[in-house]
Amino acid sequence: MKIKPIQSLLIVAVLFSSCKEKPQQQKEKQDLPVKNVLLENYKGPYQGVPAFDKMDVSMVKPAITEGIKMHLAELDAIANNKEAPSFENTIIPYEKSGAALDRAFTYYGIFSSNMSSSKFREIQKELAPIISDYSSKIAQNETLFKRIKQVYDNAQQNPLPTEEQRTLQLIYEYFAMNGANLSEADKQKYAAINKELSKLYTAFSNNVLADEENYVVYLTKKQLGGLPESFVKSAAQIATEKGKEGSYAITNTRSSMDPFLTYSTERELRQKVWENYYARGDNNDEYDNNKIIKKILQLRDKRVALLGYDNYAEWRLQNRMAKNPENAMQLMEKVWPAALARVKEEVADMQAIADKEGANITIAPWDYRFYAEKVRKAKYDLDSEEVKQYLELGNLTQALFFTAGELFNYNFTPVKEGSVPVFQEDVNVWEVTDKTSGDLVGLWYLDPYARTGKRSGAWATTYRDRTKLTGNKPVLSSNNSNFIKPAPGEPVLVSWDDAITFFHEFGHALHFLASDVKYPTLNGGVRDYTEFQSQLLERWLSTDEVIHKFLRHHETNEVIPAALVEKIKKAATFNQGFATTEFLASALMDMKYHTMSDKELEMLNPKKYEKETLAALGMPKEIVMRHRTPHFGHVFSGEGYATGYYGYLWADVLTADAAEAFAEAPGGFYDKALAKKLVDYLFAPRNAMDPAEAYKKFRGREATTDALMRDRGFAPKK
Structure with missing residues (x-):
């Protein structure tokens, strides 16, 4: 469009x-x-x-x-x-x-x-x-x-x-x-609502960014217990850049918060860092988002009421794969009980370790990552920090290129230094060509590091798409990450989860690069489908080919030991209770907010509603939403994921099902015939083909939830 x-x-x-x-x-x-x-x-x-x-x-x-x-x-x-x-x-x-x-x-x-x-x-x-x-x-x-x-x-x-x-x-x-x-009068009302919403979206996102910039925890040398050396060096570098030389900075972003909560032995500091992060947009100050949330929800319903819809969710989902809120809720409610049951098991395991160590605590949200890591070591003898030694960013980037070469026949070559302008010195650019013909496909930009003024998370975008109508010009694609920039001369070592995210976002880039459509509108996407392609690409990180070629120790260049790989695979469903529950809590809240009645919205106190609704759902006290309401940017800084956050789970149903197709193919994940169908039906058409029809052409049938439940360890393997 x-x-x-x-x-x-x-x-x-x-x-x-x-x-x-x-x-x-x-x-x-x-x-x-x-x-x-x-x-x-x-x-x-x-x-x-x-x-x-x-x-x-x-x-x-x-x-x-x-x-x-x-x-x-x-x-x-x-x-x-x-x-x-x-x-x-x-x-x-x-x-x-x-x-x-x-x-x-x-x-x-x-x-x-x-x-x-x-x-x-x-x-x-x-x-x-x-x-x-x-x-x-x-x-209008x-x-x-x-x-x-x-x-x-x-x-x-x-x-x-x-x-x-x-x-x-x-x-x-x-x-x-x-x-x-609409009538002329209603068009004016519709436009006025949109104008007001645009201001609120901007205010919401800027408030979150302000809280990310304003809350930094500085540590002394005595407060570094448990933290990996690479993290300590990066924290020192960030503190120096912020004028606090001799200190160590924990910024209020996920890339800094997550490893700190995983490794720090300082429980009070873990709580402080946790509270800073999950209170973004919720500090009762000029950057508080709670009143903005209520206004956004009311205006969205008021706007779609002009079109004859009972609530925003009905309007939004009519052209998504889910079609209506009921179908989306049905999927989430099918998975939710199994996730909660797994959380109970995970918490019991963590509490047992805490008791054995004489910690004299009850597991709290700021303890979850810390004790989960201890459980991982105890159950699977898997040390996340040991795994990181084999996940160096440069090697992982080459792993992306290898995967794209095997599946899409692409070749990536660094552009000549200075030939392509960049907006920041850390951004690098590669030329993408077809390996057989040598034809130019496009460029791939990578902006890897976190910095002040850059929003948190990871994302992909394009600076130019390709369509036949506009001359099939080279695609200009971009991936953006928030890895912590290392001290000079140090390698960038990332966690297994961050490596998965790196593959995920590259999947979006491949979706852009592979586009083969005639008209610009067809380069759009259906929200609960567009995450599928990127989630599927995550699976290639753990293939033998990628492991043996690119997961190498950053100092010795030795391939990651087979025993360690086996531990990673055995632990694949580890902590799925936490991961699934924190995600689903956000997705369920998103849908519930957008199916509220006018009377409920009038009485809404977002903080109170979030707490009461999650309690009614049986949300474990040891976990919070992945994105709490006051900083839920997917939903309240715009409309891209409003009533659409469930889409990650919807896409994961397709992902798990498609991954089993590759696992069962004669050539496995590098099966040439299936890879061609992957490109022809799932990547190249973009939105030129109905997603449900495209998936059936690839798989030969519709997807089922069976593979998803097996994937997350909520059902027996085949």
């Missing part, structure tokens, strides 16, 4: 902590009335690349405002065409429009997610209502919609070729779902 998900602001969609999908439409020739590098055609090699070396935050607002004027003028020209509406004179120019604004939003996304600052956040606040108005003007352009509707109605009688028909269907649905059929 032409209203594109733009980083963390636009009404239509936001992908937070996992990945971001941003359909881009590029048009090569476009006269620009204002000289602004953020609007200009990409120049240089690879048919043009973003001028990251020339961008400046002062350029953002003029670029966005001018780009909006240009795009709206293009759409008005389409709407006012005197010729009878057709796919050629209405849909094709619609798909080509907005190229300059797309480029401006690419730079906007970098400032928003990778290089934020107080100056940019002020600009972001100023732009939020402007962008919202722009979105509304498109969705009555003349334009009449033309689209006429083309759509004609195609219902005389269907177009497959890609054209699906493109038209998706565009029409977008307009219909966003108020195009």
Whole structure:
């Protein structure tokens, strides 16, 4: 669709902590009335690349405002065409429009997610209502919609070729779902609500970022008990950068919090770090998000009520794989009891160790990771720190390339230094080509390290997508991580979980790179399907080929011992109670928030509701939601995952089922015939094919939950 998900602001969609999908439409020739590098055609090699070396935050607002004027003028020209509406004179120019604004939003996304600052956040606040108005003007352009509707109605009688028909269907649905059929008075109400929501989304995300920056725990040498040497060196480096030389900084991000809670022997400090992290957006100060949450939920319901829906969830899920809230809840409720039962077992194991050691404590949330690690060692003789010695970031990057080469026939080569501009010195770029033909596929950018102004988590995006309509230009794809930058000369060693996430986000990049569609709209995705491809790619980390080639000790280059690999595989379902429960708690709360009645919303106190609802669900006291409500950016800094967080579980049903297909194939996970089907049906079509139909073409049948339950250790293996 032409209203594109733009980083963390636009009404239509936001992908937070996992990945971001941003359909881009590029048009090569476009006269620009204002000289602004953020609007200009990409120049240089690879048919043009973003001028990251020339961008400046002062350029953002003029670029966005001018780009909006240009795009709206293009759409008005389409709407006012005197010729009878057709796919050629209405849909094709619609798909080509907005190229300059797309480029401006690419730079906007970098400032928003990778290089934020107080100056940019002020600009972001100023732009939020402007962008919202722009979105509304498109969705409510009555003349334009009449033309689209006429083309759509004609195609219902005389269907177009497959890609054209699906493109038209998706565009029409977008307009219909966003108020195009409303009365003029209701359109104005709809637009006003969107404008208010845009301000709230920006405020929510900026509040979370402020709490991440404002809460840092500084340690002395005496408080480093249990912490790995590599973590200590990184913490010292961060403290020095923050003007606290001689101290050790624990930042308020998951990449810093998680290892600290896993290894630190200082229980009081674990509690402090835990409380800082899970209280983001919930500190009863100027950055508190609770009132914002209530307003967002009320406005969302008020908006969809104009379209005749009882609640936001009904409206949102109508074109997802789940179709309705009931189906999504049914899946979650099927898994929830098994996850809770596993948590009881995990807590009992941890408490037993604490008692044996004479700790004289009852396991609390800030103890879970610490004692889980002890259980891991006791049950499986598996030391996470030992595993990390074989998970060096450079080797893992080569493992990604190897996997892409085997499945997609891609080759990755570093670009010549200085030939492609980057927005930060730590960003690296690779050229992606087809191994057989040598044809250029695209570029892959990697921004690996955490820093001030960069949002937490890991995500993928594109700076340019490929479509036949716009000339099949090279894809410009990007992965973004938050690994802690090591001290000079030290290796970047990551946990097994972080290595899985690295593969996951690269799966999104491969989804971008493999795209083979005709129209820009088809580069979009269905939220509870788009995580499937990336979750599936995680499975290649533990294949023998990757293990033997790339999991090597960072000092000796020795391959990870077979005995250690066996321990990792045996422990594959370890701590699944924790992982599944903290995720499902967030997904269940997301759905419950969006199916509340008007009366319930009027009385809503998010903090109280979260506590009472989780208690009613039987949430263990030793665990909290993976993303507590006040910092649940997936859901409240935009709409990309609102009522869609369950989608990770929905996608995991497909993932587990598809992984068993590879496990059973003659060539295993590198079976060439199955890999071709993987690319042809699950990656290349993007949204050009109905997801359910695409999966059946790959698997020969629909997916079932059986493999998922086996995967998580909640049911016997085959």
